[in-house]
Amino acid sequence: MENNNSVNFADYEFIPKLLTQIEKVIIGKRDVVKMLVAALLSGGHVLIEDVPGTGKTTLAMTLAKATSLSCRRVQFTPDVMASDITGFTMYNKESERFEYRNGLVMSNIFIADEINRTSPKTQSALLEAMEEKKVTVDGVAHKLPDPFMVIATENEFGYVGTYPLPEAQLDRFLIKLSVGYPTAEDEAMILYRRKNGDPIETVEPVCSADDITRCISAVRDTHIDAAIYKYIVDIVSATRNHPFVALGASPRASIALMRASQSVAFMDGRNYVTPEDVALMVNYVLPHRIHLTQEAKVKRVSVELVISEIMKAVRPPFKSNE
Known part of the structure; x- marks a missing residue:
């Protein structure tokens, strides 16, 4: 190897802390948690596919809380429209001009919950955002916050009311994850931690948007x-x-x-x-x-x-x- 230096984690000490915070909620899934964080530090997007009830949305929401990044979650249904995601322009009588109204995608982490339950047209509204980190509405481009990450969850194709994602959109997800069922021991621990409340309430932010942006740059080096x-x-x-x-x-x-x-x-x-x-x-x-x-x-x-x-x-x- 031409270069065998190690990373000075003193500069990025929030990474192991981030994994620890997520594992307060997601029990026994270290590999899945690590891959999700790896995708974040790659500047990429994640598709999580699994059967209902395995913690797909909980995983995404826990990451958002532990990073203190702005987060929007959308429960995708057949009546969600593309303009709900990208935003729209409307006429302001007072200023006598058209103004852009932010869509739900205007956040650091956008959670597209059960993305395969909405129409292909609405699914495709995310294409530009995922690839170019911007949305174009009525010919005007609007830059998304930095960093920006889409975490989409979906039930396995074949469930009632699902639409397959188009190949062009699948290709824009950096990785695809499956949470899977917990072991009996891990499931017992899940019950124990949820006995008196939701453990996500105990999750504390350990980094900022600037920390993530700085880390993404370091990863690319x-x-x-x-x-x-x-x-x-x-x-x-x-x-x-x-x-x-x-x-x-x-x-x-x-x-x-x-x-x-x-x-x-x-x-x-x-x-x-x-x-x-x-x-x-x-x-x-x-x-x-x-x-x-x-x-x-x-x-x-x-x-x-x-x-x-x-x-x-x-x-x-x-x-x-x-």
Whole structure:
């Protein structure tokens, strides 16, 4: 490696504190909590898909409270309109001119709860916001607060009243998470902590918007060896050539894999990315970006199996000596 310096966490001491605050509420899901924070420090967006009642929205709201970032939550239903999200202009009789009224997306963290229960038109209203950190209403661009993050939750497709997210929107989520059911021991702890109230009330802010912005900048300075760049490209390119893949991952996926790998390396105290970082983040960055052929579906081939085959076929450039 050209650079093997470690991160001075004295400058970013809020990161372990942030994980601790979230785990006051989200029990036994350290990996999920870490990935959510990694996405925040990457400047990316997160899609959380799981069955109802597993804590998807609670996870998002706990992150918002622990970071002291401004937060708006929208319960997506079929009657939510695009203008509710992006904002709208209306005529002001007193000033005799049209004025922009902020939409719900004007916040640091926007929680799109059950995003797949609203119409595709409303879902698509988030595209510009997620990619360019701005919204355009009546030809005028309005910049979103910095940092900006979308955390969308959805029930697994197939539940009554759900609409599949379009590929263009799926591609804009840095990672996709699944919370999963707790173990019996963890579920008992959830009951214990909720016996006398909601544990989210005990969560305290441990950082500011400036702290997050400064950390995002530091994450992007995390060193990447030339061989790691090639490793990322080789993995993503392989998704486009697999016989069971109808639509492979785009160059946006390569960028997402790079950013996510930088973030987990940074959180592990390193300012350089290893092949292990990339291999870890593949399972969060790529699955929602890959669409299988009809033949694969008939043969019950899963996206996870395809990714596993790709990772076995693409040789890592070296092993880290941590």
